[in-house]
Amino acid sequence: MKFFIDTANLSQIKEAQDLGVLDGVTTNPSLMAKEGVKGQQNILNHYKAICEIVDGDVSAEVIALDYEGMITEGEILSALHPQIVVKVPITKNGIKAIKYFSDKGIRTNCTLVFSAGQALLAAKAGATYVSPFIGRLDDISSDGVELIYKIVEMYNYYGYQTEVLAASVRHTQHILQCAEAGADVITAPLDAILGLLNHPLTDSGLEKFLADYKKVNG
Numbered sequence: 001m002k003f004f005i006d007t008a009n010l011s012q013i014k015e016a017q018d019l020g021v022l023d024g025v026t027t028n029p030s031l032m033a034k035e036g037v038k039g040q041q042n043i044l045n046h047y048k049a050i051c052e053i054v055d056g057d058v059s060a061e062v063i064a065l066d067y068e069g070m071i072t073e074g075e076i077l078s079a080l081h082p083q084i085v086v087k088v089p090i091t092k093n094g095i096k097a098i099k100y101f102s103d104k105g106i107r108t109n110c111t112l113v114f115s116a117g118q119a120l121l122a123a124k125a126g127a128t129y130v131s132p133f134i135g136r137l138d139d140i141s142s143d144g145v146e147l148i149y150k151i152v153e154m155y156n157y158y159g160y161q162t163e164v165l166a167a168s169v170r171h172t173q174h175i176l177q178c179a180e181a182g183a184d185v186i187t188a189p190l191d192a193i194l195g196l197l198n199h200p201l202t203d204s205g206l207e208k209f210l211a212d213y214k215k216v217n218g
Helices: 010-019 029-034 040-053 067-080 092-103 116-125 134-139 144-158 172-181 190-197 200-217
Strands: 002-006 024-026 057-061 084-089 108-113 129-132 163-166 185-188
Touching: 002 010, 002 190, 010 040, 010 190, 024 185, 040 057, 040 067, 057 108, 067 084, 067 092, 084 092, 092 108, 092 116, 108 116, 116 129, 116 144, 129 144, 134 144, 134 172, 144 163, 144 172, 163 172, 172 185, 172 190, 185 190
Parallel strands: 002 024, 002 185, 024 057, 057 084, 084 108, 108 129, 129 163, 163 185
Antiparallel strands: none
16 A cells, blocks of 8 residues: 655655655645645645655646636646646546546546545546545544445456545544555555554563663663
8 A cells, every 4th residue: 555645744745755655745725825835836846846855646736626727737737747646626627637637648636535426437537546535524424434445346346447545534543444445545644654653562662672681781
């Protein structure tokens, strides 16, 4: 399973990259705004800066909701760097845009997916990734991880090449659940990824090793 980090914070991206397990980055307008990145040119420059840090795919989201606007923005984004994947919402115009991009060899990430039917349309249109938002489903008392199971099963049955990218991952347990469900990718905050390192028996074991070493070596 690939690990993406969901942020526009360059220092967090670098920390995850230095850890040696990072496969890519996902971003969106909200994450850009959180880092104070404003204005089209500054946003484009920020995407390029992210691509210089990581080795893998970087999802860059279109803002336009109309078909022509999506195409214009997507072509600008894809031309920025070979690692850029154009992030497109699951709307009627979005599906049309994904089909256009697929035919042009431009990779896409279909975002804001909340149902298996939406995921089916994304795969049919040729999306590179589909992003089910599991945390937001949990927020409305639905089962986000169960949706991952359904999409993975459907894609495997029909042989779709679209990768299931579990998004809106809120915590470390989500990562493990998505791994069990067969997700191809998870995108998560840095603290959720680092949480995989934590276990009280590891901490107590290290303390005992150090205590035993001091007894012998002073």
